[in-house]
Amino acid sequence: MSEDTPEEPKPRRRQARGERRIAQLLSAAASVFCTNGYTATSTNAIAREAHVSPGTLYQYFPNKEAIAVELGGRLLDEMRAAHGQAFTPENLTLPLPELLDVVVDPMIEFNCENPVFLALMHGSEVPGRIAEEHDALHASLLTSVQGVIAHYAPALTAEERSRIADMTFAIFKGGLGLVLAAPAGAERDATVAELKRVLLRYLSPLAEGSVTTTPTR
Amino acid sequence: MSEDTPEEPKPRRRQARGERRIAQLLSAAASVFCTNGYTATSTNAIAREAHVSPGTLYQYFPNKEAIAVELGGRLLDEMRAAHGQAFTPENLTLPLPELLDVVVDPMIEFNCENPVFLALMHGSEVPGRIAEEHDALHASLLTSVQGVIAHYAPALTAEERSRIADMTFAIFKGGLGLVLAAPAGAERDATVAELKRVLLRYLSPLAEGSVTTTPTR
Amino acid sequence: MSEDTPEEPKPRRRQARGERRIAQLLSAAASVFCTNGYTATSTNAIAREAHVSPGTLYQYFPNKEAIAVELGGRLLDEMRAAHGQAFTPENLTLPLPELLDVVVDPMIEFNCENPVFLALMHGSEVPGRIAEEHDALHASLLTSVQGVIAHYAPALTAEERSRIADMTFAIFKGGLGLVLAAPAGAERDATVAELKRVLLRYLSPLAEGSVTTTPTR
Amino acid sequence: MSEDTPEEPKPRRRQARGERRIAQLLSAAASVFCTNGYTATSTNAIAREAHVSPGTLYQYFPNKEAIAVELGGRLLDEMRAAHGQAFTPENLTLPLPELLDVVVDPMIEFNCENPVFLALMHGSEVPGRIAEEHDALHASLLTSVQGVIAHYAPALTAEERSRIADMTFAIFKGGLGLVLAAPAGAERDATVAELKRVLLRYLSPLAEGSVTTTPTR
DNA sequence: GATGAATGAGGATTCATTCAT
DNA sequence: TATGAATGAATCCTCATTCAT
Numbered sequence: 001m002s003e004d005t006p007e008e009p010k011p012r013r014r015q016a017r018g019e020r021r022i023a024q025l026l027s028a029a030a031s032v033f034c035t036n037g038y039t040a041t042s043t044n045a046i047a048r049e050a051h052v053s054p055g056t057l058y059q060y061f062p063n064k065e066a067i068a069v070e071l072g073g074r075l076l077d078e079m080r081a082a083h084g085q086a087f088t089p090e091n092l093t094l095p096l097p098e099l100l101d102v103v104v105d106p107m108i109e110f111n112c113e114n115p116v117f118l119a120l121m122h123g124s125e126v127p128g129r130i131a132e133e134h135d136a137l138h139a140s141l142l143t144s145v146q147g148v149i150a151h152y153a154p155a156l157t158a159e160e161r162s163r164i165a166d167m168t169f170a171i172f173k174g175g176l177g178l179v180l181a182a183p184a185g186a187e188r189d190a191t192v193a194e195l196k197r198v199l200l201r202y203l204s205p206l207a208e209g210s211v212t213t214t215p216t217r
Numbered sequence: 218m219s220e221d222t223p224e225e226p227k228p229r230r231r232q233a234r235g236e237r238r239i240a241q242l243l244s245a246a247a248s249v250f251c252t253n254g255y256t257a258t259s260t261n262a263i264a265r266e267a268h269v270s271p272g273t274l275y276q277y278f279p280n281k282e283a284i285a286v287e288l289g290g291r292l293l294d295e296m297r298a299a300h301g302q303a304f305t306p307e308n309l310t311l312p313l314p315e316l317l318d319v320v321v322d323p324m325i326e327f328n329c330e331n332p333v334f335l336a337l338m339h340g341s342e343v344p345g346r347i348a349e350e351h352d353a354l355h356a357s358l359l360t361s362v363q364g365v366i367a368h369y370a371p372a373l374t375a376e377e378r379s380r381i382a383d384m385t386f387a388i389f390k391g392g393l394g395l396v397l398a399a400p401a402g403a404e405r406d407a408t409v410a411e412l413k414r415v416l417l418r419y420l421s422p423l424a425e426g427s428v429t430t431t432p433t434r
Numbered sequence: 435m436s437e438d439t440p441e442e443p444k445p446r447r448r449q450a451r452g453e454r455r456i457a458q459l460l461s462a463a464a465s466v467f468c469t470n471g472y473t474a475t476s477t478n479a480i481a482r483e484a485h486v487s488p489g490t491l492y493q494y495f496p497n498k499e500a501i502a503v504e505l506g507g508r509l510l511d512e513m514r515a516a517h518g519q520a521f522t523p524e525n526l527t528l529p530l531p532e533l534l535d536v537v538v539d540p541m542i543e544f545n546c547e548n549p550v551f552l553a554l555m556h557g558s559e560v561p562g563r564i565a566e567e568h569d570a571l572h573a574s575l576l577t578s579v580q581g582v583i584a585h586y587a588p589a590l591t592a593e594e595r596s597r598i599a600d601m602t603f604a605i606f607k608g609g610l611g612l613v614l615a616a617p618a619g620a621e622r623d624a625t626v627a628e629l630k631r632v633l634l635r636y637l638s639p640l641a642e643g644s645v646t647t648t649p650t651r
Numbered sequence: 652m653s654e655d656t657p658e659e660p661k662p663r664r665r666q667a668r669g670e671r672r673i674a675q676l677l678s679a680a681a682s683v684f685c686t687n688g689y690t691a692t693s694t695n696a697i698a699r700e701a702h703v704s705p706g707t708l709y710q711y712f713p714n715k716e717a718i719a720v721e722l723g724g725r726l727l728d729e730m731r732a733a734h735g736q737a738f739t740p741e742n743l744t745l746p747l748p749e750l751l752d753v754v755v756d757p758m759i760e761f762n763c764e765n766p767v768f769l770a771l772m773h774g775s776e777v778p779g780r781i782a783e784e785h786d787a788l789h790a791s792l793l794t795s796v797q798g799v800i801a802h803y804a805p806a807l808t809a810e811e812r813s814r815i816a817d818m819t820f821a822i823f824k825g826g827l828g829l830v831l832a833a834p835a836g837a838e839r840d841a842t843v844a845e846l847k848r849v850l851l852r853y854l855s856p857l858a859e860g861s862v863t864t865t866p867t868r
Numbered sequence: 869g870a871t872g873a874a875t876g877a878g879g880a881t882t883c884a885t886t887c888a889t
Numbered sequence: 890t891a892t893g894a895a896t897g898a899a900t901c902c903t904c905a906t907t908c909a910t
Contacts, residue, residue: 017890039256042883053892058885122339159407166395167411174387190376194384201418234873234910259900270875275902451869473690476904487871492906556773593841600829601845608821624810628818635852668889668894693879704896709881 022060025050026074029067030116037119038068072120072137079110079117092151096204099148100196104172108192111176112184118176145169153206164206171198239277242267243291246284247333254336255285289337289354296327296334304361309368313421316365317413324389325396325409332397338390362386370423381423388415456494459484460508463501464550471553472502506554506571513544513551526585530638533582534630538606542626545610546618552610579603587640598640605632673711676701677725680718681767688770689719723771723788730761730768743802747855750799751847758823759830759843766831772824796820804857815857822849 028050032041043064047057061067083106091102111117121138146165149156156164175195182188245267249258260281264274278284300323308319328334338355363382366373373381392412399405462484466475477498481491495501517540525536545551555572580599583590590598609629616622679701683692694715698708712718734757742753762768772789797816800807807815826846833839 021890037256039254043885044883053894054883054885055887055893056891059890062885064884163407163411167392167408167415170391170395171388171415174391175384178383178387190380191384194380198384198388198415198419201422202415205418238873260902261900271902272876272904273874276873280901455869471690473688477906478904488904488906489872489908490870493869496906498905597841597845601826601842601849604825604829605822605849608825609818612817612821624814625818628814632818632822632849632853635856636849639852672894694881695879705879705881706883706897707895710894714880 018060021052021056022070025052025057025060025067026071028052029071030114033068033071033116033119037122043067068120071116075114075117075120076137076140078114079107082106082110092148096152096207097196097200100199100203103148104192104196104199107172108176108179108195112180112188115180118173118180121173142166142169149203149206152203156206164203168199168203171195171202235277238269238273239287242269242274242277243284243288245269246288247331250285250288250333250336254339260284285337288333292331292334292337293354293357295331296324299323299327304364309365313369313424314413314417317416320365321389321409321413321416325393325412328393329397329401329405335390335393335397359383359386366420366423369420373423381420385416385420388412388419452494455486455490456504459486459491459494459501460505462486463505464548467502467505467550467553471556477501502554505550509548509551509554510571510574512548513541516540516544526582530586530641531630531634534633534637537582538626538630538633541606542610542613542629546614546622549614552607552614555607576600576603583637583640586637590640598637602633602637605629605636669711672703672707673721676703676708676711677718677722679703680722681765684719684722684767684770688773694718719771722767726765726768726771727788727791729765730758733757733761743799747803747858748847748851751850754799755823755843755847755850759827759846762827763831763835763839769824769827769831793817793820800854800857803854807857815854819850819854822846822853 025046029041029046032045032049036045041064043057044054046064046067047054050057057067061070083103091099094102142165145168146161149161149165149168153161153164172195175191175198179188179191179195182191242263246258246263249262249266253262258281260274261271263281263284264271267274274284278287300320303320303323308316311319359382362385363378366378366382366385370378370381389412392408392415396405396408396412399408459480463475463480466479466483470479475498477491478488480498480501481488484491491501495504517537520537520540525533528536576599579602580595583595583599583602587595587598606629609625609632613622613625613629616625676697680692680697683696683700687696692715694708695705697715697718698705701708708718712721734754737754737757742750745753793816796819797812800812800816800819804812804815823846826842826849830839830842830846833842
């Protein structure tokens with residue numbers, strides 16, 4: 001209502017404070033979602049974990065779902081920031097084993113540090129509800145996978161590509177579950193290696209020039 | 218008041234009625250678990266779906282978990298009855314592609330007819346709680362898979378075998394999710410074929426002395 | 435509808451059977467009332483304890499209260515039968531200490547064998563409901579006490595007599611509680627003796643013109 | 652943001668509101684316990700009586716028992732505060748009749764104003780359960796009584812003293828029931844007088860070397 | 869009569885969400 | 890903004906009572 005300079009700091013601080021609160025709440029939510037699963041998590045539990053009152057929580061999120069959605073979105077952004085470069089043009093030219101290293105390793109690392117991510121995807125347990133929003137996340141990841149596949153096997157029809165991407169993603173999610181369940185260390189590393197082996201064996205025949213004789217039954 | 222046969226009908230009828238109720242309740246539970254997921258399913262919702270009062274439900278099951286456990290147990294039995302013969306000695310001598318047909322097809326079929334099965338396994342969402350009982354189901358299936366793998370690749374160490382079985386099972390669960398999500402028909406069939414392809418490519422190099430040339434598509 | 439003689443046996447048997455059932459149910463009820471208290475006792479628990487179905491219970495009693503009422507009534511009758519002669523004219527002429535022996539001892543004995551009796555009186559916890567019927571029991575006992583007091587101290591006004599009878603009865607109930615709580619044996623005997631001491635000291639001054647030197651301990 | 656005093660009101664108000672709610676709930680509980688007895692009282696009924704939602708009740712008490720325990724504890728404190736001085740050393744030197752006045756009168760008055768107190772003690776109906784906590788209350792009172800008795804009759808053995816204290820307390824509880832049942836006024840006063848008479852006659856012979864001529868009526 | 873399945877209202881308790889302060 | 894008290898609908902589960910067999 002008056003000058004610019006004296007007023008800016010306040011909004012900024014407010015925003016900053018708000019951001020801190022939101023981060024705090026999302027972090028608490030992540031923790032509780034991991035422990036109890038999405039459905040079994042109460043907003044009060046999130047607020048408690050965040051050392052904040054329930055009222056405060058509802059000042060930043062209209063409901064429980066919104067928390068999950070925002071959390072998923074942020075994780076996706078983080079993930080892209082953290083290893084979005086995995087899909088650089090140069091990487092796409094790598095031979096499959098190297099590409100898998102370049103793509104899978106940071107993805108695994110990210111998920112080990114943010115196990116909510118998987119929890120949220122499994123939170124899609126209930127079709128229709130939160131799923132809608134979570135699917136954005138899901139779809140976004142699928143698109144990346146489809147991109148790689150399209151590059152490796154440009155001759156595929158759209159349906160084939162889509163199916164292979166779905167399957168690849170499903171394998172990855174399943175393998176990721178095993179990886180997270182394994183105790184960090186040698187066992188986990190071995191599980192990661194096994195996952196890459198699956199993907200390599202599944203995807204390598206796609207490589208162009210391959211004499212695609214689908215093995216007879 | 219003398220012979221045996223004329224007295225039996227009464228208990229039988231009672232038992233029959235009880236069994237019908239239990240079946241009815243389990244069927245309702247299956248339906249609701251599929252729709253809402255295990256955690257989000259209320260016992261009242263199950264009772265409602267079964268057109269029965271909550272009190273009746275509790276005459277047969279002490280709580281929600283018991284319903285899930287019984288349901289899982291019955292499905293497992295049904296599954297074994299329906300395709301337990303898949304793991305017959307003769308089948309184990311089949312070449313991998315045929316073995317996969319023999320094992321995967323009935324498994325898929327069973328799960329298409331009983332989609333709760335997958336829902337129950339995902340109900341293990343929250344580690345540690347209900348999981349304990351659900352894991353019986355899980356473990357039971359894993360054992361079968363390990364058996365096949367042990368037969369195909371007897372030289373593996375126990376850890377390797379275990380890891381491969383876990384991974385195989387994870388892949389199957391993931392693929393099964395895709396299959397169930399696909400509309401029945403050509404699309405679903407293609408998804409099943411794709412799942413078999415993954416498994417074939419992943420597992421065929423295990424066959425001893427195999428010159429692990431991954432088969433091209 | 436026909437003759438007398440051929441028909442009587444049946445009703446008799448029925449009545450006999452019915453009586454047995456009722457006795458069985460009342461005995462079960464007594465047991466469960468003692469263990470859990472009246473309010474916390476469920477009719478199903480009574481039926482279970484009686485090895486009878488809930489339906490059967492309701493064939494003999496219209497509701498839970500009726501069970502308590504019938505039980506109380508029967509106990510009262512039993513009690514009267516067992517020691518109703520305590521209040522015979524001769525006994526009333528006994529000196530107070532002897533009278534107390536003659537009245538208190540069988541009463542205590544009866545209650546030790548039928549601890550429900552006290553439970554039912556305390557069941558009057560809730561004023562107004564079951565109380566109404568239980569009060570019959572209560573009133574009946576009070577009348578006896580008033581009789582004795584009237585004999586010992588005929589000069590009292592009705593209010594005084596009533597008050598003293600109430601107090602005497604209250605003391606007895608309180609003491610009975612202690613007696614039942616004491617382990618059978620020396621401790622219980624001592625408690626009974628103490629109760630008689632209270633009553634003796636309280637009531638002996640009532641004897642007209644008595645220059646009572648209360649015995650020192 | 653600087654001094655202490657301006658910041659305190661907030662927490663205070665909160666605490667004050669909370670304390671008011673708790674008081675309100677306890678008062679409602681007292682009322683309902685008196686009317687229906689402990690066992691038959693539902694938490695919903697307490698909430699309703701307090702004009703509060705069930706959720707609110709559970710914000711302050713984890714369950715029904717906790718309400719009873721808190722209520723009993725507060726009453727005990729109040730009682731001690733209100734007439735704890737009854738057991739002062741000087742009072743112990745009073746002759747028994749005066750001591751009884753000094754001890755019994757405030758106790759009766761307190762119980763007339765807080766009839767739940769008796770209800771809670773009778774709530775121990777079911778042995779073993781809630782009793783445990785209620786017994787603290789019970790034991791606390793018994794200890795006081797034992798103290799007085801020890802002073803009046805130091806020669807008694809521990810068992811005798813304990814038994815006499817139990818009996819005295821039982822008499823008091825029984826008499827208190829009569830007092831509360833009597834309509835306030837002359838009748839109640841007479842009942843109180845009668846109770847004191849019982850106690851006097853019972854306890855006066857305890858006084859050592861006393862050649863007690865029990866007063867005739 | 870006897871059975872035990874069935875009922876449904878009610879009790880304890882939780883939780884997403886709102887609101888006064 | 891932040892708080893945390895308040896709400897009330899919804900859970901899980903029990904129990905007095907009824908009913909078909």
